[in-house]
Amino acid sequence: MALHRDPRDRRVFVPKKGGGVVLNFGHPIAWAILIATTIVPLAIVAVVTIAVLI
Numbered sequence: 001m002a003l004h005r006d007p008r009d010r011r012v013f014v015p016k017k018g019g020g021v022v023l024n025f026g027h028p029i030a031w032a033i034l035i036a037t038t039i040v041p042l043a044i045v046a047v048v049t050i051a052v053l054i
Contacts, residue, residue, distance in 0.1 A: 004014050007026035012033070014024045023030040 004022045004024050005026045006014075006024060009024055009026065012024055012027050012029045013021040016022050023033060025031065025034075
C-alpha cells in the first residue's frame with residue numbers, strides 16, 4: 001500500500017483510483033487519526049496484557 005503524502009493537498013482523506021480513501025500523511029490531522037486509532041489502543045492492550053501476566 002502506497003502512502004499518500006502531499007502537504008499542498010488540504011484534504012485529510014484522499015480518494016483512491018480503485019475506490020476507497022487513503023490518509024494524506026502530509027496533513028497533521030492524519031497523524032492524529034493514526035495515533036488515536038492504532039497506536040494508543042495497541043499500547044493499552046500491551047499494558048493490560050503485561051499487567052495480567054504479572
